[in-house]
Each structure stands twice: as C-alpha cells, then as structure tokens.
Amino acid sequence: MQERRAATMGISEETFFFDPRSQGTLQQQIQEMVAQGILSGRFRVGEKLPSSRKLAAHLGVSRITVTLAYTELMADAYIFTRGKSGYFVSPDAPQSPKFLASHVPAGNGVDWSRAMGRRFSNVPRPDKPADWRTYHAPFIYGQADNTLFDHQNWRNCALRALGQREFDSLATDAFQQDDPILVEYIARHSLPRRGIIARPEEIIVTLGAQNALWIAAQILLTQRRTATVENPSYYGLREVLTPTRCKEIRVDIDADGLPPDAIPTETDVLFTTPSHQCPSTVTMPLARRQALMARAAKDDFLIVEDDYEYEMSFLKAATPALKSMDHDGRVIYIGSFSKSLFPGLRLGYMVGSEEFIREARELRSAMLRHPPGHMQRTTAYFLSLGHYDALLRRQGRAFHRRRNVMTAAIEEYGLRIAGSGSFGGSSLWMRAPDGTDTDALAHDLRAHGVLIEPGGVYFDDGLKPTNYYRLAYSSVSEDRIPAGIARIATALKNAPKA
Amino acid sequence: MQERRAATMGISEETFFFDPRSQGTLQQQIQEMVAQGILSGRFRVGEKLPSSRKLAAHLGVSRITVTLAYTELMADAYIFTRGKSGYFVSPDAPQSPKFLASHVPAGNGVDWSRAMGRRFSNVPRPDKPADWRTYHAPFIYGQADNTLFDHQNWRNCALRALGQREFDSLATDAFQQDDPILVEYIARHSLPRRGIIARPEEIIVTLGAQNALWIAAQILLTQRRTATVENPSYYGLREVLTPTRCKEIRVDIDADGLPPDAIPTETDVLFTTPSHQCPSTVTMPLARRQALMARAAKDDFLIVEDDYEYEMSFLKAATPALKSMDHDGRVIYIGSFSKSLFPGLRLGYMVGSEEFIREARELRSAMLRHPPGHMQRTTAYFLSLGHYDALLRRQGRAFHRRRNVMTAAIEEYGLRIAGSGSFGGSSLWMRAPDGTDTDALAHDLRAHGVLIEPGGVYFDDGLKPTNYYRLAYSSVSEDRIPAGIARIATALKNAPKA
Numbered sequence: 001m002q003e004r005r006a007a008t009m010g011i012s013e014e015t016f017f018f019d020p021r022s023q024g025t026l027q028q029q030i031q032e033m034v035a036q037g038i039l040s041g042r043f044r045v046g047e048k049l050p051s052s053r054k055l056a057a058h059l060g061v062s063r064i065t066v067t068l069a070y071t072e073l074m075a076d077a078y079i080f081t082r083g084k085s086g087y088f089v090s091p092d093a094p095q096s097p098k099f100l101a102s103h104v105p106a107g108n109g110v111d112w113s114r115a116m117g118r119r120f121s122n123v124p125r126p127d128k129p130a131d132w133r134t135y136h137a138p139f140i141y142g143q144a145d146n147t148l149f150d151h152q153n154w155r156n157c158a159l160r161a162l163g164q165r166e167f168d169s170l171a172t173d174a175f176q177q178d179d180p181i182l183v184e185y186i187a188r189h190s191l192p193r194r195g196i197i198a199r200p201e202e203i204i205v206t207l208g209a210q211n212a213l214w215i216a217a218q219i220l221l222t223q224r225r226t227a228t229v230e231n232p233s234y235y236g237l238r239e240v241l242t243p244t245r246c247k248e249i250r251v252d253i254d255a256d257g258l259p260p261d262a263i264p265t266e267t268d269v270l271f272t273t274p275s276h277q278c279p280s281t282v283t284m285p286l287a288r289r290q291a292l293m294a295r296a297a298k299d300d301f302l303i304v305e306d307d308y309e310y311e312m313s314f315l316k317a318a319t320p321a322l323k324s325m326d327h328d329g330r331v332i333y334i335g336s337f338s339k340s341l342f343p344g345l346r347l348g349y350m351v352g353s354e355e356f357i358r359e360a361r362e363l364r365s366a367m368l369r370h371p372p373g374h375m376q377r378t379t380a381y382f383l384s385l386g387h388y389d390a391l392l393r394r395q396g397r398a399f400h401r402r403r404n405v406m407t408a409a410i411e412e413y414g415l416r417i418a419g420s421g422s423f424g425g426s427s428l429w430m431r432a433p434d435g436t437d438t439d440a441l442a443h444d445l446r447a448h449g450v451l452i453e454p455g456g457v458y459f460d461d462g463l464k465p466t467n468y469y470r471l472a473y474s475s476v477s478e479d480r481i482p483a484g485i486a487r488i489a490t491a492l493k494n495a496p497k498a
Numbered sequence: 499m500q501e502r503r504a505a506t507m508g509i510s511e512e513t514f515f516f517d518p519r520s521q522g523t524l525q526q527q528i529q530e531m532v533a534q535g536i537l538s539g540r541f542r543v544g545e546k547l548p549s550s551r552k553l554a555a556h557l558g559v560s561r562i563t564v565t566l567a568y569t570e571l572m573a574d575a576y577i578f579t580r581g582k583s584g585y586f587v588s589p590d591a592p593q594s595p596k597f598l599a600s601h602v603p604a605g606n607g608v609d610w611s612r613a614m615g616r617r618f619s620n621v622p623r624p625d626k627p628a629d630w631r632t633y634h635a636p637f638i639y640g641q642a643d644n645t646l647f648d649h650q651n652w653r654n655c656a657l658r659a660l661g662q663r664e665f666d667s668l669a670t671d672a673f674q675q676d677d678p679i680l681v682e683y684i685a686r687h688s689l690p691r692r693g694i695i696a697r698p699e700e701i702i703v704t705l706g707a708q709n710a711l712w713i714a715a716q717i718l719l720t721q722r723r724t725a726t727v728e729n730p731s732y733y734g735l736r737e738v739l740t741p742t743r744c745k746e747i748r749v750d751i752d753a754d755g756l757p758p759d760a761i762p763t764e765t766d767v768l769f770t771t772p773s774h775q776c777p778s779t780v781t782m783p784l785a786r787r788q789a790l791m792a793r794a795a796k797d798d799f800l801i802v803e804d805d806y807e808y809e810m811s812f813l814k815a816a817t818p819a820l821k822s823m824d825h826d827g828r829v830i831y832i833g834s835f836s837k838s839l840f841p842g843l844r845l846g847y848m849v850g851s852e853e854f855i856r857e858a859r860e861l862r863s864a865m866l867r868h869p870p871g872h873m874q875r876t877t878a879y880f881l882s883l884g885h886y887d888a889l890l891r892r893q894g895r896a897f898h899r900r901r902n903v904m905t906a907a908i909e910e911y912g913l914r915i916a917g918s919g920s921f922g923g924s925s926l927w928m929r930a931p932d933g934t935d936t937d938a939l940a941h942d943l944r945a946h947g948v949l950i951e952p953g954g955v956y957f958d959d960g961l962k963p964t965n966y967y968r969l970a971y972s973s974v975s976e977d978r979i980p981a982g983i984a985r986i987a988t989a990l991k992n993a994p995k996a
Contacts, residue, residue, distance in 0.1 A: 009884055015690035017818045020784065040695065042686055058815060109826020112853040115800055117720035117766075120860040130675070133666070144669045146662075155660045158872075162653045164644075168631070171642045171840035177628070188540055192513030197538065207705070207866035214865045218741075222615035239864035243716075268615075286518065302613060317556060320515045328607020342669035344871040355610040363618040366737035367712045367865065368705035372873050373842035374656075386507055 011043055011089075013050035013058040026061050030069035038078055038093050049079060049087040123239045124457045129446070132475070136449035137484025141427050141472035144342035148398055150391050154341075157381035161374055170373030176361050178205040179376035185383045186349055190335060194310060195324025201354045204361055205347065207371050209308060209336035212350040213240045213271075215360045215367075216304050216332055221246040225268040230258050232458030232468070234278045234306070237271055250460045253277060257284035260292040267301040274322045276309050279458050279470050280419035280429045283319060293325050303331045311340040313423040314396030329353035337379060339426070340392060347371060347379055399426060402473040402481060409482045413489035418468065427472035429455075436467040436495050441488075444495070450487045509541055511548035511556040524559050528567035536576055536591050547577060547585040621737045622955045627944070630973070634947030635982025639925050639970035642840035646896055648889050652839075655879035659872055668871030674859050676703040677874035683881045684847055688833060692808060693822025699852045702859055703845065705869050707806060707834035710848040711738045711769075713858045713865075714802050714830055719744040723766040728756050730956030730966070732776045732804070735769055748958045751775060755782035758790040765799040772820045774807050777956050777968050778917035778927045781817060791823050801829045809838040811921040812894030827851035835877060837924070838890060845869060845877055897924060900971040900979060907980045911987035916966060925970035927953075934965040934993050939986075942993070948985045 015037075022029050037043035050058070052066040059066075070087055073079045078093045132138045161170065170179075183200045191198055206212040213236065221227055223245035229237055231250035241248050251262045257277045263270060274284040274292070284292070296303055303322065310318045323333035329352070336348035350360060364370065382388055406428060410417060419429035432438055438454040445452055455468025476484065513535075520527050535541040548556070550564040557564075568585055571577045576591045630636045659668065668677075681698050689696050704710040711734065719725055721743035727735055729748035739746050749760045755775045761768060772782040772790070782790070794801055801820065808816045821831035827850070834846035848858060862868065880886055904926060908915060917927035930936055936952040943950055953966025974982065 009687070009882065009887075012687070012691060012887075014815065015687070017693040017822065020788070020823075037690075042690065042695070109795070110800065110828055110851065112851065116717050116854065116857055117723055118717055119857065120717070120864055121857055123860070123864070125863075130670075146666050146669070149669070151662055151665055154665075155657075158656065158660055159653075162656055164649055167649055167652075168644050171644070171647070171842045172628075189507070189510065189513070192535075192540065193510060195515040197540070210864070211866040219614050219616055219618070225615055236864075243861075243864065268613075290518070297607065302608065317512065324515065325518075330608055343867075344669045346867060346870045353608065353610065356614065359614055359617065359619055362621070363741075366618055366621070366708070366734075366741065368709040369841075369844060372844045372870060375870050375873065384507065389510075 010048035011037070011050060013054045016050070016055060016059060018059065026059075027065050027069045027072075030055070030059070030061075030066060031072050034069070034073050035076075035078055038089055043089050045089050045091045045093070047089045049089070051086055118243065120239070120243060123235070123242065125235055125239075126453050126457055127442075129451070132451055135446075135451050137480045137487070138451040138475050139453070139471040139473065139484060140451050140475055141453055141470060142339060142343055143475045144344075145395075145398075145475050147477070148391070148395050149342065150387055150394075153385070153387040154378070154382055157385065157387070158374070158378045160381055161377035166377060170377055172373075176365065176370075178203070178370065179373065179380055181384065182376045182380035185380055186335070189383070190349075191333075191351065194307060194318070194333075194335075195320030196333060196351060198351045199354075202351055202357055204350050204357050204364065205371055205376060206350055206364070207348070207368065208338045208343075208346045209306060209334050209348040210236050210240070211346075211364075212334040212336075212348050213237060213304070213306065215363050216269075216334070216350065217241055217244050217246075218363055219356065219359050220269045220302060220304075223247075226264070226266045227269050227271060228263055228267040228301075229271045230273065230277065231460050232279055232455065233271070234273070235457040241271075253280060253282070255282060256288055257282050258288075258292070260288060260295045263292075263295055263299075263301075265299050267299060269302045269304060270296070271304045271306065272322070273306045273308065275307055275318055276421050276423075276425055277419070278306070278308065279427070279455065281421035281425050281427065282419050283422050286319065289322055289325060292322070293330075296330050297328070301330075304334065305331050306334045308334075308336055309339055309421075309425050310335075311392050312396065312399060312425050314400045315422065315424045318423050323351065329356075332356065340388070340395070341379070341382070345375060345379065347375060396424065398478075399424065399473060402476070402478050403428075405478050405481045406471070406473050406485070409485035412482075413485050415485065415489060415492070426474035427470050430469045430471055432467040432469060432492055432495070434467055436492065438467060438469040441469070441491055441495050444491050445488060448487050448491070450484050450491075452488065508546035509535070509548060511552045514548070514553060514557060516557065524557075525563050525567045525570075528553070528557070528559075528564060529570050532567070532571050533574075533576055536587055541587050543587050543589045543591070545587045546583075547587070549584055616741065618737070618741060621733070621740065623733055623737075624951050624955055625940075627949070630949055633944075633949050635978045635985070636949040636973050637951070637969040637971070637982060638949045638973055639951055639968060640837060640841055641973045642842075643893075643896075643973050645975070646889070646893050647840065648885055648892075651883070651885040652876070652880055655883065655885070656872070656876045658879055659875035664875060668875055670871075674863065674868075676701070676868065677871065677878055679882065680874045680878035683878055684833070687881070688847075689831075689849065692805060692816070692831075692833075693818030694831060694849060696849045697852075700849055700855055702848050702855050702862065703869055703874060704848055704862070705846070705866065706836045706841075706844045707804060707832050707846040708734050708738070709844075709862075710832040710834075710846050711735060711802070711804065713861050714767075714832070714848065715739055715742050715744075716861055717854065717857050718767045718800060718802075721745075724762070724764045725767050725769060726761055726765040726799075727769045728771065728775060729958050730777055730953065731769070732771070733955040739769075751778060751780070753780060754786055755780050756786075756790070758786060758793045761790075761793055761797075761799075763797050765797060767800045767802060768794070769802045769804065770820070771804045771806065773805055773816055774919050774921075774923055775917070776804070776806065777925070777953065779919035779923050779925065780917050781920050784817065787820055787823060790820070791828075794828050795826070799828075802832065803829055804832045806832075806834055807837055807919075807923055808833075809890050810894065810897060810923050812898045813920065813922045816921050821849065827854075830854065838886070838893070839877070839880070843873060843877065845873060894922065896976075897922065897971060900974070900976050901926075903976050903979045904969065904971050904983065907983035910980075911983055913983065913987060913990070924972035925968050928967045928969055930965040930967065930990055930993070932965055934990065936965060936967040939967070939989055939993055942989050943986060946985050946989070948982050948989075950986065 056063040056066045080090045217240045221244035226247040323331040332352040418431035453470040554561040554564045578588045715738045719742035724745040821829040830850040916929035951968040
C-alpha cells in the first residue's frame with residue numbers, strides 16, 4: 001500500500017445526519033452520505049472516517065448497520081481499512097476534480113432580484129490584481145511594503161498583547177469602550193501633531209477610515225440632505241454616500257484643492273481632504289482653509305475631513321488639520337493606521353463632538369460591536385513604544401528616494417504630473433494626453449508587468465475624463481521605477497486616442 | 499531632586515503649532531502652548547520637551563525665542579532642566595486633576611439634534627458592569643471563561659499567523675476575499691456538523707454574528723418590508739431592524755419555539771433561532787421545522803437563522819440546522835465564533851445563496867472592507883489544528899457539571915426554570931413570581947456580588963413582562979453557584995411585588 005500524507009483531522013461523526021425525506025434503508029443512507037462526501041470533495045483521500053461505534057451512537061442505529069455500510073463502501077473502493085486503526089477515504093475512490101464542484105447550488109426557489117430590498121453593488125473600484133506583488137513595477141496605491149515594515153517589533157507587540165492578563169481583558173466584549181491605551185495615544189500624540197486637542201469622549205476607534213466614513217454618512221445623511229464632495233474624490237466615498245440616498249453634489253477642485261466659493265449653499269455635509277487631496281494630492285493653503293471654515297459657519301454645514309496620509313510628510317511638515325481651526329465642533333476628523341501600518345489591520349479613528357461620537361458608538365455597536373481588542377492593543381503598543389515613529393521615518397526616507405527617482409524618470413520620458421503633494425505622500429496624480437483611455441492603458445501595461453491605477457473611478461459618472469491615472473511609489477522598489485516609467489511612456493506613445 | 503518614572507516617549511515638536519488667530523508674540527505663544535499642554539494633562543510630569551533647536555526649526559523661529567520661552571516657563575515652575583539632557587515637565591507645575599479636564603469641549607456652534615439625520619441610540623441593552631469578573635457569582639451571559647480557554651494554543655496559532663510569509667499575505671487588503679483557510683474549515687467542518695453543504699461562494703466571514711444580522715437586514719429590509727421576529731428575542735436584533743425602518747412584527751413563542759401558524763402572511767423576512775431559542779433556549783422539533791419551511795415556501799418569505807451556541811451541545815447532539823432542510827436557498831444561516839471562543843474576537847459567518855452573499859460582500863466592503871486578516875488566520879489555525887474541538891469538549895464537560903449544580907440548587911431553593919436547552923447551552927431562562935421586577939432584583943443582587951440578567955430587554959416594548967431573567971453558567975465557577983442561587987432566592991423573597 002502506498003504512503004499517504006496523514007490528514008490533520010478525522011471526519012467527525014457529527015457531520016452525519018439522516019435526511020428525513022430519504023426513502024432508502026438506514027444502511028443505504030449511510031453509504032450515500034459517505035459516497036456523497038467523497039464525491040463532493042468534502043472528505044479527502046486519507047482522511048479517517050468515524051469509527052462504526054461512534055457513528056452508530058451518533059445516528060442512533062445499531063453498530064452492525066454502520067459496519068455493513070462500510071463493508072459495501074470498501075467493496076466499491078470508496079474507503080479502505082487499516083486493521084484496527086479504522087476506515088479511511090481511499091485514493092482509488094471516484095473523485096470530483098474541484099472542491100464541492102458536484103454540488104448543485106441552491107437558490108433557484110427565490111427571486112433574488114425582488115428579495116433584495118437594497119443593492120450595494122456596482123460601485124466602481126480600481127481593479128487591483130491579488131497577485132500584485134509578482135508584478136515587476138506595481139505602481140499601486142495603499143499597500144504595505146514588506147521591505148520597510150518593522151515586522152519584528154509588530155510581532156513583539158502582538159505577543160505582548162497576547163499575554164494571559166492582557167488576553168483576559170481583550171477577550172471581553174466592549175460595546176462602547178475602545179482600548180484605553182490606543183485612545184490615549186491618539187489623544188496625546190497623534191492628534192496634537194495635527195493641531196487637534198480632543199478628549200477620549202470625542203474619539204472613536206473604527207474598522208479603518210472606510211468604516212469611519214460609513215458611520216459619519218449614516219448618521220448625518222438622509223434622502224433629504226445634500227452631501228458635497230470634491231471632484232475627483234476617493235471612490236470609497238461613493239460606496240458610503242449612495243446607500244444614504246442623499247443628494248450628492250460634486251465640486252471641481254483646482255490647484256489649491258476645493259474652492260470654498262463653489263460650495264453650494266444647500267450643502268449639509270462637505271467631505272474634503274484638505275491636507276492632501278485625494279487623488280490629486282494638492283494641499284489647500286491656509287487662507288482657503290479659513291475661507292472654508294467661514295463658509296461652513298455662514299451656511300451652517302458640517303465638514304468631514306479625511307486626513308489620510310498626513311504621516312507621510314517627508315518633504316516638509318504637514319499643515320495642521322482643518323479640525324485644528326474648528327472652534328464650534330463643526331469638523332469631523334478621520335485618521336487611519338491602514339496606510340501607514342498596513343491595510344489588512346483595519347484600524348482608523350474619528351474625532352468629533354461628544355454628541356456625535358456617542359451616536360457613532362451606538363451605530364458601530366449595532367453594526368459590529370467594536371474593533372477586535374487584540375488588533376487595538378497590538379497597535380497601541382507599536383505606537384507607544386515608538387516603533388511607529390521609527391517606521392514613519394524609515395518609510396519617509398525610502399519614499400523620498402523613490403519619489404526623486406520617479407520625478408526624474410517622469411521628466412526624462414516626458415510624462416505629465418497633474419498633482420504632487422508638496423509635503424510628500426505616496427503617489428503622484430498623472431495626466432495622459434487628452435483622449436487617452438487609461439483603462440486600456442492599464443490593461444496594456446499589465447501584460448508588461450507594470451500596474452498603474454486608471455483615474456476614472458475618482459470622477460463623477462457624467463463628466464469623466466479618461467486620461468488621468470495614479471502612480472504610487474509605496475510598493476515599488478527604487479531600482480524598478482525607471483524601467484516602469486519607460487514602459488508607461490512607450491505604452492502611451494502607442495495608445496490609440498479617442 | 500526626587501526620583502521620577504521615565505516617560506516612555508518625549509513630547510514631539512510636531513505637536514506645536516502657532517494659532518493664526520493669536521495676538522501674542524512668538525515667545526508668548528510658545529509659553530502658552532507649553533503651559534496649556536501641562537495644565538490640560540496632555541504633557542505629563544517628567545516628560546521631555548523638544549529641544550530648543552528642534553522646536554525652533556519646526557516652528558520656523560529663531561532658537562533664542564524658544565530658549566527665552568523655556569526660561570520663563572522654568573521661572574514659573576512649569577518645567578525644569580537637567581543640564582545637557584534637556585527640559586522636562588516639572589512635578590511642581592500646576593496640574594489639572596484629570597486628563598484634559600480643563601479643556602472646554604467644542605460643539606456649541608452646531609445644533610446636533612438637527613444635524614444628525616438618523617439616530618441609532620436608545621436601544622435597550624443589558625447593563626453589564628465592566629468589572630464583572632470581580633463579582634462573586636457572575637451569572638452573566640456570553641463571556642469567555644479564562645479558566646477554560648486554551649490560551650497557550652491560541653497564542654501559538656496567533657504567533658504562527660504572525661510569521662513573515664503569513665504577514666505579507668494578511669497585511670494586504672482584501673475587499674472581497676476572506677481567509678481561504680478559514681472559509682475551507684467552515685465549509686468542510688463547521689457547516690457539515692449542522693447538516694449544511696455550502697460552497698465558498700456561499701459563505702462570508704463577518705465581524706461576529708451581530709455584523710451578519712446587520713448585513714442581512716440592510717440588504718433584505720426597507721420601510722416597505724415586514725420583518726417577523728420571535729417574542730422574546732435577542733435584543734441585538736432590534737438594533738439591526740430599527741435603522742431599516744421596516745415593519746416589525748413579534749410572534750410569541752411557546753414551549754416548542756416559534757409556532758409556524760402564527761407567522762403573519764405579510765412576512766418578508768423571518769428572524770429565528772430554531773436550534774436554541776434566544777433567550778428561552780427551547781428547541782424547535784423536527785415536525786415544526788418542516789411546517790416552518792413549508793410556510794416559508796407557501797408565503798414566499800426568507801428566513802434568517804441565527805444558530806448561536808450550537809457548539810455547546812453537551813447533553814445530546816444538536817439537531818441539524820434549519821438551513822440543512824433548505825432546498826431553494828430561502829434560509830440565510832448565521833454562525834459565530836464569539837460565543838465558543840471569546841467575544842472580543844469578533845468573528846462570525848453567514849451562509850446563503852451566491853447572489854445574496856455577493857451583495858453582502860459589497861455592503862461589507864463599503865462598511866468596513868473586511869475582518870482583519872490576522873484574526874481570521876489565527877482562528878483558522880486554532881480550528882484546523884483541532885484545538886477548537888478540544889476546547890468545546892472541555893467547555894462542554896465544565897458546563898455540564900455547572901448546569902447540574904445549577905439545577906440542583908434551583909430545585910433546592912424553589913426557583914422556577916422557564917426554559918432550558920435540551921441539548922445543553924450556557925444559560926437557563928428563569929421566571930420569577932408574577933409581578934416581580936427583575937430590574938430591581940438585579941440591582942439588589944449586584945450589591946451582594948451576584949449578577950443576573952433581567953429579561954425585559956428581550957420583549958416587545960408594549961407587553962413587557964417584568965418577571966423573567968437569564969442565568970448563565972458560562973462564566974461562574976461551580977463552587978460559587980449554590981451560594982449565588984441561595985442569594986437570588988433570598989432576594990426574591992424580599993422583592994416587592996407590583
């Protein structure tokens with residue numbers, strides 16, 4: 001008999017049930033259950049079946065019934081026995097090529113187009129291949145660079161948060177409370193760097209910035225309210241606004257970001273990225289911020305400030321957040337650790353008036369209770385032990401070098417930058433010649449190992465320019481940048497124009 | 499000079515900003531910023547201030563300006579110097595008693611009662627003290643018992659999921675995909691134990707069962723739809739249903755759970771807990787399940803089955819889930835790891851037709867992207883290495899012993915059980931004499947070190963009996979049960995009747 005890899009776990013008798021509708025004998029039903037399990041790929045070659053004693057006890061039949069069923073299954077080569085060690089799925093058993101491939105999906109009894117009262121699909125998102133790491137020049141945005149991340153210290157912090165005493169407190173559910181160590185760090189270290197002073201009651205920890213945007217929109221918007229957003233703006237914002245059925249107005253940005261004069265007076269909530277406009281990366285000057293705050297007070301609208309990427313200010317210090325100029329609680333501030341640590345972490349935070357944050361906690365609780373305690377505590381340690389600041393410095397130096405290589409190559413190959421953050425950031429906003437279809441360009445480049453982000457998803461559906469794209473340098477190594485840019489230049493030359 | 503505890507981190511110069519509205523000189527402004535930081539509790543005794551060189555560079559002022567400000571602050575005893583090692587917050591500095599207590603909260607410029615378009619608060623939840631572990635007899639529900647949990651192996655699995663290669667894949671964001679190892683375990687081991695066969699496309703991982711309920715309600719319900727729920731039922735369900743503005747109908751359960759005949763024909767979605775009714779713990783018999791499925795087909799409604807606690811079937815094997823009888827994709831099944839592992843984990847899953855699960859992924863993505871990769875992978879290892887099954891067996895044995903002690907003590911002291919799961923579970927549903935106010939009873943008992951859960955939150959607002967309560971044995975040790983039950987009996991004797 002040939003050698004077989006031992007299966008990690010046996011097949012539990014608890015996975016066997018008689019079907020009350022079945023017509024066959026008990027023995028036949030047992031045979032069918034085993035054969036179906038094997039044919040569907042659920043039971044795998046070498047896996048151990050339940051003993052006849054256990055299966056008989058579980059199903060409430062006599063042991064001989066199970067033994068007879070197993071004997072028939074052996075005769076049909078579905079299973080074999082290794083003497084006293086029991087019954088196993090045979091390598092010679094008939095097999096389906098794919099997991100559960102033979103299972104006919106259910107669902108034909110329900111008219112899902114009617115059954116689903118609300119739809120959340122069909123919001124365009126950038127098409128990011130899961131295997132982006134295997135590409136030669138992945139100019140993709142928002143992913144962690146494993147060559148820069150401090151994996152060792154992250155692991156140490158996670159370990160510390162896994163200690164017995166810590167575990168006891170983190171295992172408990174906490175509908176309302178966030179990790180006090182994390183909140184304290186945010187209040188004492190993160191926010192003051194943005195010029196913001198906030199009490200713990202004014203801070204909520206969220207499942208990333210996306211979750212913060214979702215919560216803010218759900219609380220502040222209804223179908224009788226108007227949300228104003230920048231054009232172009234973060235595609236994730238549309239995923240958040242559409243389900244509220246609010247009226248959505250887009251205001252074109254200029255070289256200084258959102259022009260306050262262009263904000264319609266009917267605005268109830270303005271979503272803006274003043275420190276580092278998404279996706280163009282431009283920074284709103286102080287005078288314009290003051291004008292914006294004055295407009296908000298005059299027309300009595302709220303502002304949701306998404307302050308993503310302020311941590312990546314390696315060229316010069318980031319300007320203070322809009323929230324730092326907020327003296328009547330009008331600004332709701334959103335920060336994130338997903339960009340500066342890693343996106344799979346799913347941790348961000350939101351700062352606002354106590355009344356608003358109290359409501360946000362209620363909504364978060366109804367939606368998901370709270371972000372997992374272990375992730376919060378691990379992050380709290382990584383931050384408070386200073387590893388985070390060290391990471392940001394290391395990241396800043398690397399991004400600075402990459403950016404220099406990028407801009408040099410871009411100049412050399414004659415590409416056009418449409419926006420570049422004056423204080424740093426992790427990407428450049430690019431403009432291809434008018435009429436270029438950057439969706440087609442991205443598709444073309446992918447075949448050559450280069451990933452770029454077409455810009456269409458950031459624009460209003462109606463007036464969507466096709467010739468913008470984003471080039472991030474957060475996940476591409478310095479040495480691969482020039483060839484990648486050269487490849488883009490070549491592809492642009494060959495691109496058909498509309 | 500007295501000894502001081504070294505502060506973990508210095509105060510970063512990046513937390514200093516000039517206020518554009520300020521009238522004072524630059525030196526005065528620096529003094530104010532430091533004094534305000536100390537008075538507000540943000541800067542703490544012994545913490546190191548930025549060097550005059552760094553602060554001057556950051557603020558764009560001459561170094562002498564900073565030095566003069568620091569000298570003044572020393573004269574006022576806010577800070578002191580330790581020669582070349584720099585400036586520190588003085589222990590003699592004026593101090594506020596509490597963190598940021600002196601900070602006047604913002605928010606008076608916004609009328610929040612108008613600004614918030616939707617409210618999520620005021621849903622009653624059980625009042626669970628955060629320090630429940632310190633009580634003598636905490637008969638509280640749904641918390642992990644640290645004397646039973648396999649902390650060592652959980653830690654090992656978490657460590658394995660923190661390895662470099664794992665980390666790279668878990669750090670990436672994954673809008674749509676769940677951890678394939680976790681999904682495979684659920685498909686091959688968890689669901690078959692409930693009689694359910696599902697493909698990965700029919701499974702979504704959620705932030706606990708609450709998140710699954712939220713997603714299902716958001717997709718299936720609108721203000722033109724009707725949700726039918728059991729009375730009494732899980733309080734978290736109301737948090738999920740109210741925001742959809744659907745019509746909500748409650749159907750009284752009997753000793754066999756929900757009676758299918760009583761389900762109104764206008765029902766669009768039924769929320770039910772057939773295997774272990776929440777909170778009464780009764781199990782719906784097979785014949786009634788068949789009748790329920792027939793009703794659902796006839797009146798064309800969907801069923802959301804919350805299969806919480808099936809893992810705790812230590813008395814006899816759990817009956818197969820309702821979903822196992824679903825041949826036209828009408829049942830949406832919800833499972834959770836929060837009860838059997840620990841609630842702070844925040845991991846559950848939902849099984850349904852591929853069309854529905856696809857929409858659920860879209861909504862989850864808009865709300866929060868995905869559950870953190872590390873938590874998914876750690877759980878996947880803990881499950882697939884067999885630690886989970888071992889934990890369930892250990893837990894089952896302990897719960898069995900505790901339940902025996904509970905029922906003996908309940909009989910001895912003449913308390914009345916209103917519902918007890920025939921296959922096990924972690925709690926008993928209790929009925930005090932008519933007219934008893936179990937809210938007052940719980941309050942009274944708390945002062946004597948005993949925690950019980952008043953039952954009011956599980957009932958309809960209108961017809962709320964006041965005399966039910968829940969006693970869980972999942973977080974109380976065997977030896978403390980008799981005295982706890984005795985104390986409840988005493989309190990009940992003394993309780994005033996309505």
